[in-house]
Amino acid sequence: MNHTNLSKEELLPKVRAKLKELLVSHLALEDITPEEIGDDEAIFGEGLGLDSLDGVEIVVLLQRSFGVNIKETEKGNDLFRSINTLANYIVENSPHPLGTASSEKEK
Amino acid sequence: MGAISSPGLNTAETLDSFRAARSRPGHLTLFESALDLPVFEVTRFEAAHPYSDGVRTRELASHAAREALADAALDLAALKTTSVGICLGTTVASQLNDLAFYRDYKTIGCASMAPVKRYLKGNLAEAVGAELGIQAITATVTNACSSGADAIAVGAQWIEAGLCDIVLAGGADELNRVPLCGFHALGLSSPFPCKPFDKHRRGLNLGEGAGILVLESPAHAMSRGHRPALTLCGYGSACDAYHLTAPHPDGRGLRTALGHALELAGFHPGDIAFVNAHGTGTQDNDLIEGCTLAAVFGPALPMLSTKGYTGHTLGAAGGLEAVFTGLALREGWLPPGIGFVEQDERIPITPLREHTKIHGRFALSTSVGFGGNNTALLIGLTRGEIG
Amino acid sequence: MTAFLDGLGIVATTGRGLDSLRSALQNGWRPPVTIPLADGRDLPVYPLPQGVLDDKSFGRKVRRADRLAKMALFSAADALRDARLPTTLDRRRLGLVVASALGSHATTFEFLDEILTYGDAEVSPTIFSHSVQNAAAAYVASVLDIQGPVMTITQVHFAFHHALVVARQWLAAGQCDHVLVGGADELGSVMGFICRSILRSPADGKLLPFAFAKDPVAIPGEGSAFFLLSAVAQPGSYAGMEAISVAPWVPPATPPGLHILEADGTLADESGYAVPASSGARLAAYSPIFGSMPGGSPLQMAASALMLKEQICFATPLAGDSELPLCRTTASQQLASAHLTRLHCNGTAGQIQLTSPH
Numbered sequence: 071m072n073h074t075n076l077s078k079e080e081l082l083p084k085v086r087a088k089l090k091e092l093l094v095s096h097l098a099l100e101d102i103t104p105e106e107i108g109d110d111e112a113i114f115g116e117g118l119g120l121d122s123l124d125g126v127e128i129v130v131l132l133q134r135s136f137g138v139n140i141k142e143t144e145k146g147n148d149l150f151r152s153i154n155t156l157a158n159y160i161v162e163n164s165p166h167p168l169g170t171a172s173s174e175k176e177k
Numbered sequence: 178m179g180a181i182s183s184p185g186l187n188t189a190e191t192l193d194s195f196r197a198a199r200s201r202p203g204h205l206t207l208f209e210s211a212l213d214l215p216v217f218e219v220t221r222f223e224a225a226h227p228y229s230d231g232v233r234t235r236e237l238a239s240h241a242a243r244e245a246l247a248d249a250a251l252d253l254a255a256l257k258t259t260s261v262g263i264c265l266g267t268t269v270a271s272q273l274n275d276l277a278f279y280r281d282y283k284t285i286g287c288a289s290m291a292p293v294k295r296y297l298k299g300n301l302a303e304a305v306g307a308e309l310g311i312q313a314i315t316a317t318v319t320n321a322c323s324s325g326a327d328a329i330a331v332g333a334q335w336i337e338a339g340l341c342d343i344v345l346a347g348g349a350d351e352l353n354r355v356p357l358c359g360f361h362a363l364g365l366s367s368p369f370p371c372k373p374f375d376k377h378r379r380g381l382n383l384g385e386g387a388g389i390l391v392l393e394s395p396a397h398a399m400s401r402g403h404r405p406a407l408t409l410c411g412y413g414s415a416c417d418a419y420h421l422t423a424p425h426p427d428g429r430g431l432r433t434a435l436g437h438a439l440e441l442a443g444f445h446p447g448d449i450a451f452v453n454a455h456g457t458g459t460q461d462n463d464l465i466e467g468c469t470l471a472a473v474f475g476p477a478l479p480m481l482s483t484k485g486y487t488g489h490t491l492g493a494a495g496g497l498e499a500v501f502t503g504l505a506l507r508e509g510w511l512p513p514g515i516g517f518v519e520q521d522e523r524i525p526i527t528p529l530r531e532h533t534k535i536h537g538r539f540a541l542s543t544s545v546g547f548g549g550n551n552t553a554l555l556i557g558l559t560r561g562e563i564g
Numbered sequence: 565m566t567a568f569l570d571g572l573g574i575v576a577t578t579g580r581g582l583d584s585l586r587s588a589l590q591n592g593w594r595p596p597v598t599i600p601l602a603d604g605r606d607l608p609v610y611p612l613p614q615g616v617l618d619d620k621s622f623g624r625k626v627r628r629a630d631r632l633a634k635m636a637l638f639s640a641a642d643a644l645r646d647a648r649l650p651t652t653l654d655r656r657r658l659g660l661v662v663a664s665a666l667g668s669h670a671t672t673f674e675f676l677d678e679i680l681t682y683g684d685a686e687v688s689p690t691i692f693s694h695s696v697q698n699a700a701a702a703y704v705a706s707v708l709d710i711q712g713p714v715m716t717i718t719q720v721h722f723a724f725h726h727a728l729v730v731a732r733q734w735l736a737a738g739q740c741d742h743v744l745v746g747g748a749d750e751l752g753s754v755m756g757f758i759c760r761s762i763l764r765s766p767a768d769g770k771l772l773p774f775a776f777a778k779d780p781v782a783i784p785g786e787g788s789a790f791f792l793l794s795a796v797a798q799p800g801s802y803a804g805m806e807a808i809s810v811a812p813w814v815p816p817a818t819p820p821g822l823h824i825l826e827a828d829g830t831l832a833d834e835s836g837y838a839v840p841a842s843s844g845a846r847l848a849a850y851s852p853i854f855g856s857m858p859g860g861s862p863l864q865m866a867a868s869a870l871m872l873k874e875q876i877c878f879a880t881p882l883a884g885d886s887e888l889p890l891c892r893t894t895a896s897q898q899l900a901s902a903h904l905t906r907l908h909c910n911g912t913a914g915q916i917q918l919t920s921p922h
Contacts, residue, residue: 097690098627119624122423126364126689133686211684271697271718273669279676282754286603293758300719314810316726319667319697319718327715334733355675358684359692414713415656416705422693433656433711437739547693548702550714 074168078161085157085167092131097124109153125150136164179244180500181237182386182487183217187244188504195512200486202370202382207352212361215370217384217488218352234270235304238349241387242305245345249391250403253310261313262341263302264332266324266348267492270301271317274355301349314341323546324348325388326495326554330412332392342397347496349387356491357383363422371458372516373482374467374528381457384488388497407503410539410555413437417549424461428469430551435473438541438553450537451479451511453502455545457489466545467524481505482528485515495544495552502542502556509535566804567732568797573642574866575635576787576854577610581642582870589867589878590894593852595769596783602753607760608769610785610855611751625707628690630671635788636662636700636748637707644708644744647792659712659740661731662701663723663747665859670752671695700748712740723747724861725914728808735795746790747862759784771856773827773849774886776838782829785855789862802869803918813913815843821899822877822891825849826864826906828856833909840905841888848880848891861906865916868902872920875899
């Protein structure tokens with residue numbers, strides 16, 4: 071489905087890295103670096119400790135940065151559980167999983 | 178009392194819509210947006226000016242204020258010799274959010290100062306005072322969705338403190354692109370007409386309007402031989418102190434506000450005939466508000482749920498719903514809640530499914546806002562009045 | 565009823581806290597900072613000093629907060645700490661009123677930018693929720709655990725005065741034992757453009773509060789000040805607030821030890837200040853310290869509160885050769901009361917009467 075020539079296995083680490091960078095910069099997580107975020111760490115609650123406002127912000131970030139539209143019915147699912155689950159979803163559903171130009175907008 | 182919103186240009190038309198259980202959500206016509214969400218516009222309102230940020234709110238407010246003054250048998254000439262206050266809640270009218278202004282600034286580096294000058298002339302309460310030609314103490318409350326109710330509480334306190342004999346108090350907001358985009362981004366907007374408290378609710382619809390009460394000191398009313406049918410018996414307000422956009426899961430602020438309103442009025446929960454709930458149609462609000470109301474009053478308390486008729490009118494909501502509460506007490510009946518079909522098993526209390534007679538003379542209206550504000554107004558039939 | 569100012573916090577061009585406020589008042593006028601605007605012009609302003617909002621002690625709680633919310637939170641937190649209330653305080657008996665003249669304009673414009681850049685369906689919910697006028701109050705309430713009534717008043721004229729009326733009434737009615745009440749207003753790039761377009765900057769960087777000019781000069785400022793108001797004076801109280809009104813100007817009931825005129829160039833016509841200036845009391849005006857702000861009353865009241873507690877009168881900056889009875893020298897002295905007057909073009913005055921706790 072995506073427009074790169076990379077396989078899913080090649081894409082996943084790149085997508086995870088990009089996701090972590092986006093979360094740190096766009097959610098103003100000043101006390102942590104992208105490298106410190108565990109791939110399987112819980113994003114909400116215990117773990118990274120993000121809240122409901124971060125959740126809806128992530129939906130918009132994914133839209134802008136990866137062109138994925140998370141449907142209402144998917145929001146409650148495990149897709150938001152960790153970096154891994156998000157990265158998997160992006161690789162499965164995004165037309166450009168390496169990111170878009172709008173993701174480079176200055177914060 | 179004066180009210181203008183989707184169900185009607187005045188209280189009489191509003192009651193007609195409630196009698197017929199008629200709701201008119203529609204597509205956006207006031208301005209352009211890529212978002213095709215159901216909204217509750219006041220479609221037959223003949224505004225003096227074409228749609229423009231903030232100006233329509235002032236016109237809606239003035240319109241409702243005029244009705245309220247007429248209902249209170251007060252003319253503008255009489256107000257010249259009275260100490261008057263105007264306290265109004267709003268969101269849109271207090272923001273410098275003129276998109277055309279900002280677009281010009283961003284793209285060509287300069288912009289007309291007309292919207293800025295209009296904004297700097299004062300704010301909503303001051304502008305309404307100027308439009309009506311009333312010399313008044315004016316204040317504009319910007320407490321998000323509880324603004325209208327909070328403004329009424331402030332107005333009551335001005336009278337108690339002896340600052341004014343009469344206060345025009347309530348709220349107004351026009352439909353506006355900024356909250357339309359914002360609530361959608363928060364995932365709080367429903368793509369179909371809202372279903373407050375329903376199991377399958379998907380969020381709110383925005384609406385617009387103004388709801389205004391004329392509050393009067395008992396001494397002043399007596400001095401001019403006027404007997405208001407309704408009394409503001411109590412009010413309470415408390416903050417969840419929890420989160421910018423999410424309510425406290427235990428509804429603690431709402432409980433405190435309800436308790437305070439009852440205490441101020443000297444009442445118990447059993448004295449309340451019904452509650453006008455905030456009931457926006459969002460998952461969180463309806464769950465927490467519903468559970469809290471059920472815990473305080475019991476699940477059998479009749480609930481007036483009106484956002485299925487009006488949409489969420491933001492700063493106007495608290496004012497409009499105070500008017501609807503007063504109207505219901507005066508008329509003696511409650512309309513059914515629109516959009517409610519199936520009970521959410523987590524919420525023990527439900528909106529009414531059919532027109533219901535009221536038994537009792539006192540009611541509460543609750544407003545719950547962004548930032549965790551919770552306000553309750555306790556309104557009653559004045560002693561001697563029968564509903 | 566008298567309400568007591570038992571705690572004070574300030575974040576302004578003078579810096580954060582009372583020591584820097586005291587120094588600024590002692591040192592008098594200093595030149596404004598010139599900032600470049602997007603259109604290539606520049607604007608003299610009195611901004612917050614660099615880094616004053618870099619406090620990390622609130623941690624993650626303020627990671628998304630904008631400048632307005634931060635300045636309100638820091639000054640409110642300082643006022644609360646300054647009041648040294650018991651830790652057993654019932655948080656439901658603590659209220660909050662936040663006033664602002666121009667509100668959260670900077671974040672509002674940022675949200676408008678989102679709409680233009682990304683379209684209606686793809687805007688940031690975080691920026692929207694911070695653009696609502698009560699976002700600053702929401703931060704103060706949630707970080708400081710204020711569970712009583714919370715209100716935001718946003719209007720160009722007398723927002724702070726109305727906030728004081730509300731706060732005092734909550735105390736008088738027994739709704740609260742204490743109320744944190746204050747105001748906050750910020751500069752911003754779009755607001756800078758607006759100021760440049762409609763205000764007249766003085767070439768020498770000096771505001772002239774005693775010129776009572778029909779077309780006064782202005783230098784925009786920003787900042788926040790908060791007060792912990794109580795029904796009963798705590799030890800270390802700054803002042804008692806005897807009277808607060810928003811009405812046509814009347815001379816104070818008792819002549820004050822110092823009458824502070826809040827003339828600062830934000831009115832189109834400031835000639836009306838000649839009337840309160842001739843009421844006979846000794847005068848001062850501190851707007852040359854803070855800059856021009858329609859919402860500047862909390863900062864002026866902070867200066868007054870400090871003077872009343874410490875029994876000192878700071879020289880009014882830029883007195884020049886005015887023949888008015890001005891406080892021209894900074895000196896410790898008995899100061900029984902201070903009165904503040906801010907006018908509106910329509911003749912309404914916001915007046916605050918404070919008395920010394922001594």
